[in-house]
Amino acid sequence: MSNDSHSPAGAAVNPLGQLDLLDGPDVTVHQGRCVRVRNRNASCTACVDACTTGAIAFEDGAIKVTPSLCIGCGTCATACPTCALESHNPDDDALFDTCLAAMRANDGHVTFACQVELDRAFGHCDETKVAHVTCLGRVEESLLVELAAAGAKDVSLVQEVCDRCRHSSGRDCACEVAESASSILSAWGVDMPIELVDSLPESVVAEGVYGTPDETEAPRGDAGRAAGVAGEAPSDGDSGAADAREPRRRERFEKVGRDGTLPQFVPTRRGRLLSTLRDLGEAPSEPVASRLWGEVVIDPECCGSCRMCAVFCPTGALRRFSDPQTHTMGVEHVPGRCVACGTCEAICPHGSVTLLREVYPSDLYDDHAERFEMRPPQVELGRPDTIVNKMRTVLTASKFVSQA
Ligand code: SF4
Ligand code: SF4
Ligand code: SF4
Structure with a gap:
């Protein structure tokens, strides 16, 4: 198979679906991990449901991808149970380091804000105390649990602009993650509140500067285009983020095992989460x-x-x-x-x-x-629809088999 095009024509000939069209600097696609690629009867649509822009959609029983719509927010990677999608904007290690720095600058409190929120509060907020994400949907459980293990006192996810953002499904994903991480941490006896908050916490507001933010102020950089707040939505033909994509080498499928079992893996995030929880008690x-x-x-x-x-x-x-x-x-x-x-x-x-x-x-x-x-599987010899009996019918009707 060639990876020569992001065009619909190129996608149409791909028997494995279009997921790999998403592969680029912001998101790595591990096709062999997608349960829909592994079995067409699998029902997962987590990435479709979570995608903040419609870049991943579900049409005619198959996943359809429009790479030019992707803003690299990583929400799909948060939602994917098998980590078939991996976010690099930033990657997990870099985001953890950013969070640690922000946490240390803010006396153990962790604040996540999207670029649109930071743009809106530009000049009114101490950005060294804030962990910046493209969308709140980038935050996932293993990161939150690792922050708890690193001594975070609490986590705030600022949803101030979400109601007006055209990609607000990222907040839905963040809500689910916050609930799930909270229930895990409380089961382990760790007290680290995780909340979606309506405004930047006082502790990150730059003293004496932050007041009533200027709602009309245009977002900086790509953020306005990306988040669709106070700006034009990217059109299907908007190649902004997609233009920067470099085609990557298509991942090779591992061989099926001798027993017919497909290759298996444990996602890194899941392994890290379990090992961090073990450290917590x-x-x-x-x-x-x-x-x-x-x-x-x-x-x-x-x-x-x-x-x-x-x-x-x-x-x-x-x-x-x-x-x-x-x-x-x-x-x-x-x-x-x-x-x-x-x-x-x-x-x-x-x-x-x-x-x-x-x-x-x-x-x-x-x-x-x-x-x-x-029970050992039974071959029901009397049933006409079993493979054995169908083969017998075919073979006995064949001129290559003696009818005597
Ligand atoms: S990174 Fe964001 S915009 Fe791109 S496909 Fe994933 S959820 Fe959609
Ligand atoms: S969420 Fe993951 S496993 Fe599910 S369809 Fe999307 S890529 Fe495949
Ligand atoms: S990981 Fe395996 S056992 Fe668990 S739900 Fe998926 S298919 Fe079932």
């Missing part, structure tokens, strides 16, 4: 509800023993087992690897899988696994 005994982890239950009554859930699970949270000693087989679920992508639930041909959104924190560690034993 002992895992609590009460279950935690968050968008990040899941607990899988398989109904043995309707399970067909095909183990397709383990074939397509992106992280290896579901894995096959066969135990010759006990003569048992089935799958086991490892909550610490589960990213709650819902693929197993969506693709199970028998509707046997249920994904629960509450997990026991102690189950997230030490490769804890829950086993689901299965």
Whole structure:
């Protein structure tokens, strides 16, 4: 496949969908991690729902990408359960460093504000005390938990301009992240309030200068175009951010394993989150509800023993087992690897899988696994629609097989 064009014509011939058209300096696309690329029956549309500009859309049952609309806010990367999309504007390490510097400058308080808010408050706010993001949707749980571990007293996400921003879906994502990170931290006994606030906190307002901000002041730089506040929305043909894109080398797909299982991975953010939580203290005994982890239950009554859930699970949270000693087989679920992508639930041909959104924190560690034993798959020889019988019908009708 060539990566020669961002044009619709180039995209139309891509059998894997258009997601890779998004790949550029702001967002890296790992196509092989997208559950929709891995299995066309997967139902995830998290990036579509979160995208602040409509750069990622869902049409005719497939993901469609308009790269010129992307403002590099990273909200899609926050929403993607498998980290198939990775933000570089800035990347996670750089954003953490920015937050640490802002936190230290402001006595342990962390304030996030988007570029439009900073532009609006230009001259009235001490920007050294603020962590700048293109959109609040860039903030995700592992960053917040790492800030808690670094001693942050509280986190404020300034939503002052969101109501008037055409990309306000980033705030919805930030709300969900704040709620999910708060419930994780409180389960671990960490007191670090995370709030969406309506104005810049007093502690970051430059003394004696910040008053009534000038609403008519034009945003600086790209921010006005990007955020659509007090400015023109980028048109489909606006190539502002897209022009700067350099085509990247298309990611090579790893080979399918000998057992037919697709390549698996654990997203870096998830690994970092678990290790930071471990540093924060002992895992609590009460279950935690968050968008990040899941607990899988398989109904043995309707399970067909095909183990397709383990074939397509992106992280290896579901894995096959066969135990010759006990003569048992089935799958086991490892909550610490589960990213709650819902693929197993969506693709199970028998509707046997249920994904629960509450997990026991102690189950997230030490490769804890829950086993689901299965009956060995049965070949129903009498049924005319089985592969065996269909092949027999084809072959016996064939001139290459003796009819005697
Ligand atoms: S970076 Fe922002 S604008 Fe670009 S595709 Fe992701 S959510 Fe949409
Ligand atoms: S959110 Fe991630 S896994 Fe889901 S469709 Fe988008 S890229 Fe694929
Ligand atoms: S177990 Fe299911 S929900 Fe969890 S990562 Fe695997 S496919 Fe996704």
